[in-house]
Amino acid sequence: MLSHIIDVLADPADGTALSGAEDFSRLVSESGHSFDVAKQGYVTLAPGAGLKHKGDDADMVTAREAYLSKSHFAPFVEAVTGAVQNALDSTVSADDVPEPALLEVGAGTGYYLSHTLDSIEGARGVGLDISPHAARHLAKCHPRVGAVIADVWDRLPLRDESINAISVVFAPRNPAEFQRVLAPGGQVIVLTPQAGHLDELRDPLGILGVEEGKVERMYNQAVGYLEQAADPVNLAYAIQLDKESIAAQVAMSPSARHISAEELAERMAALPQTMCVTAHARLDRLRAV
Template sequence: MSRGRSDEKTGSPAGFPPVPLGALCCPHCQSPLAQRDRALRCTSGHSFDLAKQGYVNLLGSGNGDTTQMVAARDEFLSAGHYAPLARLVAHEAAHDLRRDALVVDAGTGTGYYLSATLARAPAASGLGMDTSTAALRRAARAHPGIGAVAWDLWKPWPLRPQSADVIMNIFAPRNLIECHRVLRPEGTLVVVTPDSTHLAELRAYVDMLDVDADKLTRLDSSLQAQFSLTGRHDCEIELTLEPADVHRVVHMGPNAYHVQEGALASVTHALTVTAAFVVSVYRRNS
């Protein structure tokens, strides 16, 4: 039976997927949420509208990535430049998932990595959280098994304790208290961080944010009391980027807030650059 949830007349999602909905709770009173008509409601009367694009805003207002940043990211990722990273993340996150498992993507963006994971584990479902409603409009449509929610990751998450089988954290803030609370015992936490050499070739053309060389040491130290490292993988991707994609890769993340207008004007030809990431896999201690 198809798991699709599009309304045939409008092309918009018709409902929130049942597995992530069952894991959600009201951010005001922590009561379970249920869908009634085009809203998620709790027994205390709090109500959150289901947007026509399929996401639910539990946050109210946010200041996430802009429409321009999201468009740049969607265009860059859709071109397949980071497909090897998506395959590696999906392999680690989807490994041995039970039926009806829940994968939570904390900082999902456009849902690119979450949809790749669900494509590898079709019996699982996903919940993507992000502050950017511009990104969530795309995430909600990235895969029929994704439920997309606007939320601030630094706040207590609107999820039941031990409701997630896997949590993915890819270039996003890490709320380790909530990761431990929401993840089931022996559940998997997949963290993706840029390597210190990530896109180093572009620094000859534009002043980009530095990546801390001690990032992994600090990551392991912060997790060691509640999680055990079970695997770590380097992922290097050599890319030949046309000027338009150079602009996209610089402007699709935090560098967009720091790069001066016209800083990439000197990039008039294709550049060969190396994208470098580290995928760290942890198990939640009982």
């Protein structure tokens, strides 16, 4: 619910504080701007010109929900939650900050953020995504989540130094804005797919692989804003995927956009009923410079 996170939200145009009006059917800023809360519970906080990018469409979000509900990425969600917990333990005391504010950028269906909030008593979370389809899921993923539609490449609609931990799972990052919104001692937890991730599906289906050098590019872009806060952790494990899960994995990723439905169906039909694939990702923790 937006009321849980209202103290960290800001007007996207000028950064002034927001408050709930008319029982949180609108948010209004100190400077007088008004933002309607959608009936599904999320709010769009975009600057005057509106959003320039599009995020996941309805089919991708539905596929993501189906895939994640089978717990294929359970080791990833455990690792992200553990890293957020460790980051908070090392920077804030529960006595001083009983209700730490978390932010997940590109939060999708809220699978990761809701798991983290279940594990960290009192914490509340901003689930930010540019996709309205994702925002609908985010708004109901956990009672202590507030769902916000915003573009991570714009000024984030968050107060300066308001967020104790930011998580980013397979989603875009904005190091300069992360530095601005992090509370003193706050950290950014980033899970990045690594070369080899689900490669077993690549040849038979002709889908896109993970480009090399993703993590190096992240650190290059972060220079002057964020720096490494802990040793990275490499995660690799085998997953048994049935055909339904393989179809969901393909449909939730950009791969879905460059193969025709017919061609994909033909390639899917040629696959065995289950396949053993390997998940590869790297977990990094960063802090403000």
